[in-house]
Structure formats: structure tokens, C-alpha cells
Amino acid sequence: MATVTLKGQPIQTQGELPKVGSKLPEFTLVKGDLSEANLAEFKGKKIVLNVFPSVDTGTCAMSVRTFNEQATELEDTRVLCISADLPFAQNRFCGAEGIKNVAVLSGFRSSFGDDYGLTFNTGPLKGLYSRCVIVANENGEVLYTEQVAETADEPDYQAALAALKN
Numbered sequence: 148m149a150t151v152t153l154k155g156q157p158i159q160t161q162g163e164l165p166k167v168g169s170k171l172p173e174f175t176l177v178k179g180d181l182s183e184a185n186l187a188e189f190k191g192k193k194i195v196l197n198v199f200p201s202v203d204t205g206t207c208a209m210s211v212r213t214f215n216e217q218a219t220e221l222e223d224t225r226v227l228c229i230s231a232d233l234p235f236a237q238n239r240f241c242g243a244e245g246i247k248n249v250a251v252l253s254g255f256r257s258s259f260g261d262d263y264g265l266t267f268n269t270g271p272l273k274g275l276y277s278r279c280v281i282v283a284n285e286n287g288e289v290l291y292t293e294q295v296a297e298t299a300d301e302p303d304y305q306a307a308l309a310a311l312k313n
Contacts, residue, residue: 148160148161148162148163148268149162149163149164149264149277149294151277151278151294151295151296151297151298152296152297152298153270153271153272153297153298153299154297154298154299155297156270157270158267158269158270158271158272158277158298159267159268159269159270160264160265160266160267160268160277160294161260161261161264161265161266161267161268162261162264162265163264164263164264164265164279164281164292164294165263165264165281165289165292166289166292167289167290167291167292168288168289169288169289170287170288170289171186171194171196171281171283171287171288171289172186172262172263173185173186173187173262174186174257174259174262174263175257175259176227176229176252176253176254176257176259177234177252177253177254177255177256177257178234178250178252178253179234179237179238179241179251180234181234184250184252186287189225189227190285190287191223191285192223192224192225192285193221193223193224193225193282193283193284193285193311194224194225194226194227194281194282194283194287195214195221195224195225195226195227195280195281195282195307195308195311196227196229196279196280196281196282196283197210197211197214197226197227197228197229197249197280197302198229198230198263198265198276198277198278198279198280198281199211199228199229199230199276199278199279200230200231200267200272200275200276200277200278200298201230201231201232201236201275202228202230202232202236202237202240202251203232203236203240206278206298206299206300206301207230207278208240208244209301210228210278210301210302211228211240211241211244211246211249211251212244212246213301213304214226214228214249214304215244215246215247215248215249216248217304217308218248218249219248221308221311223285224311225249225250226248226249226250227249227250227251227252228249228250228251228252229251229252229253229254229259229276230253230254230275230276231253231254231255231260231274231275231276232253232255233253233255234253234255237251237252237253238251254276259276260275260276263279263281265277265279265294272298277294277295277298278294278295278298278300278302279292279293279294279295279302280292280293280295280302280303280307282307282310282311290310290311291306291307291310293306293307
């Protein structure tokens with residue numbers, strides 16, 4: 148279990164993020180058209196998992212926008228923006244914002260948050276995902292993780308992107 152804060156108040160997650168050097172756990176998430184995406188779909192590509200509570204908050208929306216901009220400069224890399232939001236809300240946001248360079252995926256009918264140890268199990272966001280970035284190489288080996296200590300803060304974009312270059 149990890150402890151982070153939301154506006155200074157401690158909240159706990161289900162477990163711990165995957166360790167650097169380990170393999171990414173398998174996942175099945177839901178695309179905007181309600182079809183499923185799984186880890187095998189991204190085999191052979193570097194992956195950035197941008198995980199957050201809800202696209203309908205300012206900080207979460209900013210992380211999707213920022214990674215969408217950065218994704219255009221990344222070779223052989225897919226950025227996956229993941230929340231428990233319904234695909235309908237994700238589609239609405241992406242359409243309004245012109246988000247086209249990242250894959251936006253929903254965990255609404257998935258064990259993703261528990262498998263990755265990042266589901267909030269206490270506090271007002273219980274059941275949603277904590278703000279995290281996980282970077283993996285083309286073999287699915289974890290290169291970098293960040294679980295943002297204060298949920299209202301943005302992740303360290305530069306550190307995540309630098310991990311792709313190692």
C-alpha cells in the first residue's frame with residue numbers, strides 16, 4: 148500500500164506500482180469505441196502509461212494535453228492515458244481538445260488499477276486511480292515509475308520522457 152495526499156489529506160492506494168526492472172502486468176482496458184485493448188497490442192513499442200483519477204479535472208486534463216503534445220516527438224513510443232472514466236467522457240474530452248496523438252483508455256470494467264497497485268482504497272477518490280506515470284521499454288520492462296505524491300500536482304513529464312532515452 149502506498150500513501151499519497153489529496154490537498155494535503157493522506158489517502159492510500161491498493162498496493163505498490165510495478166518495480167523498475169520488472170515486466171508490466173498484463174491488462175485489458177476499454178477503447179473509445181468500447182472494444183478492448185491489451186498489453187500485447189503495444190508489443191515492440193516503448194510505452195508511457197499516464198494514469199490519473201479523471202479527465203474531468205484540471206490537472207488530469209493538463210497531463211493528457213501535455214503528453215499529447217510530447218507524443219508527436221517520440222519514436223516507436225505509444226502514450227496510453229488511462230483513467231476509470233467511461234469511454235464516453237474520454238471521447239467527449241478528446242474531441243473537444245483535439246487529442247489525437249495518445250491512446251485514451253478506460254479501466255471501467257478492468258482489474259487494471261488493482262493489478263498495478265494504484266487504485267485509491269481510501270478517501271474521496273476511492274475506486275479511482277492515483278496519478279502515476281509508468282514507462283516501459285519495447286520488451287515491456289519497467290524503466291521508470293512515478294506515483295505523484297500530491298494528487299493535485301502534475302507528474303514530472305521531463306523525467307518520464309528522459310527514461311525513454313536510456
